[in-house]
Amino acid sequence: MNVESIAKWLTAIGVPSEVVSIGAEADNAWCVLRAERQVSVGDDQARQETVWEVFWREQGNRYDWACFSSEQVACNYLFGRLAWTQVARGAVGLLPPKENEPV
Template identity: 60%
Template sequence: MNAESVQGWLLAVGVPAEVVSIGAEAEHKWCLLPTEEGFEVFWREQGNRYDWAAFTSEDVACHYLFGRLVWAQVVRGAVGVLPQAAKTGTTEAAEPTTAVPGAAPTEA
């Protein structure tokens, strides 16, 4: 995962684009910024940085941001294993799948 692909992954799991800023510092957004030493991730509000973390690896910074925001989606119940209607018409738990942003859906 990198700074170019993280936004697509976040959108795929329901994180609104309006809460993330890649490459620029912006108010009321989670920011992912490149630095001379690597990357920074933080929430910016009223000109301050909150939950700031620094990384030497772009991949690790993107995974950190992804994990923080997906966890928030899980906690609010927006992401998880969804029930799937079986051929008998009953509802059963679906097998977890992995979706790649931009890739065509596949059948199991």
């Protein structure tokens, strides 16, 4: 899963599209952003590193912020959080057993 496919997967489990923002910060939404940060590699030396940030943004502030070195891990993290929310509110879950199928 990556930033190009996560929206499709979230829609499949019933997460409203306005609750997720990919590539940009938006209030009242879970955001997934690619960012660059400086990492020290020795005496007076640093290098740029690409990271993926996932967080809830509300009133211009970031909450439940997490940072990952992998785009796939960041997307799977967000998918897992939102899938669990869907399960907890009863929007998704186990299918009822088919007729004549042992329980």
